[in-house]
Amino acid sequence: MFRAKLPPWLVLLLPAFIIILAVVAIPLILSLYSSFTPYHLTRPDTLWKWTGSFNYIKAASDANFWKAFGRTVLLLTIALNTEMLLGLGLALMVSKVTRGQRALRTAMMFPMMFSPILVGFQFKFIFNDNVGLVNNALQSLGLTDVAIPWLVDGNLAMFAIIFAEVWTSTSVFAILILAGLFAIPQDPLEAAKVDGCTPWQSFRFVTLPFLMPFIYIAMAIRSLDVARAYDIVQVMTNGGPARRTELLWTLIGRTGYVDARMGYANAMGYIAILMSIGFTIYFFLKLQTARRELGMGEM
Template identity: 30%
Template sequence: MLYPMLRTLLISFFDVDSAVATNTPFVGLGNYIQVFADPTFWGSIGRTLYFTVVSTGTELIFGFVLALLLNAKLKARWLFRAVIVLPWAIPTVVNAAMWRGVFDAQYGPLNALLTQTGLLDQYRAWLADPGFALNAVIIADVWKTTPIVAFFLLTGLTSIPGEVYEAARIDRAGWLRIGRSIVLPMLVPAISIVLVLRTVDAFKVFDVIYVMTRGGPVNSTQTIAYYAFNTAFSNQQFGLGSALSYIIVLIIFAITTFYLRLLRRSETSLL
């Protein structure tokens, strides 16, 4: 891992515009300055932040609800847990291809369902709509990743001693009070871990966008990782692409550091 990391860092200080380039002048921080001066970069940052916040927040909410259901004393609970994990077990590329088919403008089942129920008058090109395409990608990501979030939170729920619930019932605490005063505070470490993992993973999202939209339409789904890919491999600007890669690394490092500090504070408050 060390060699490609150092090699990429080195390339980011040179003007490398081809894989076989022989003239690669040293530009210092020129690539980084050019990136920060590019409006496309800031647009991709905004879309990445939107994707990260919406997908992670939605997965956390749905995952918490699923965790509560999976923690309930139901018959064949093991079967529900096995079924719930299936979306996460599907490879990301397969998941993205499946959702691309769901949103297909001509043959997609979503259009068929909405038109047959009278909610739409005609088929809609969902992935060609700049105002909806990124939300379609978020739906695909949420469907795949919510199960693993649910299992992280389920682990936290099962670690709460039963005596705590019994003591709360003796004090005649309602389910809302139990959830707010007992469950959520004791789930803070699990929630923090989920936030770290999912935020980092969502911020560098690439594969689901590559399969579903290729960054379109009109760059409406072009996140920072896809922008770096286009810059380096489609436009053959490897110096700029390397600078973008390290900017992504620095942003992820800052996000992770922030979350880890929150995790330490939450653990200290619980102790």
């Protein structure tokens, strides 16, 4: 009797393929299918009612969806640029340290080691109206007589969320930019000194162009993180007050698990994924451009 024999490499990889199929592929296919149905968690029979692109059209005309999208882009823009500037400054300072640099590099990584949920609870306490450290410090210094409603006022609540995001992820930029600083060849810097360039001109026209590929890599990584921000916002404000800090993924979570409209939530989720891919492609193209300008060729 003929018996098919699997190649050894496939036998070794088969458990991994089975796990990926069970944990990733099947849920992904099911969620994609349910996005074309009116699936409601309390009515399982709705999973088998095909409605086509109705959920996607509904999301495209939903004002709450586009408001959440605008807040997500605002958070992404402010957080990425602030983290880049702070990370650049931190990396430049650490690169000048001659003793204890390894300890500093390790300390820089501490904020990114904390769970986003833990960071959310930490800053929820720091910005608390009554017992928060920020209000207590401001009142002790005499800068204000009343408690500032950091997490109740919509604009201040968004500032608090951005502050928490920047605190926890600036080290991503700092570590990658520091790696770029160590990789810069010394010949162009020495040539700039010989030509009489000032420190600022050397940084602007020599150092910074070499660092741009590392900055775009960090931005690509962080754009994906910020675009799917959920934990910190959910813990600190739960999207409030009055949805003033509602982001894409907090809106999707509320729609799917609170309102139980899972089909509609999955449709919004796939739209958000496509937008995240768009940001990634943008930063990847900028990375390729920066590499070509340095004569590094294609990736």
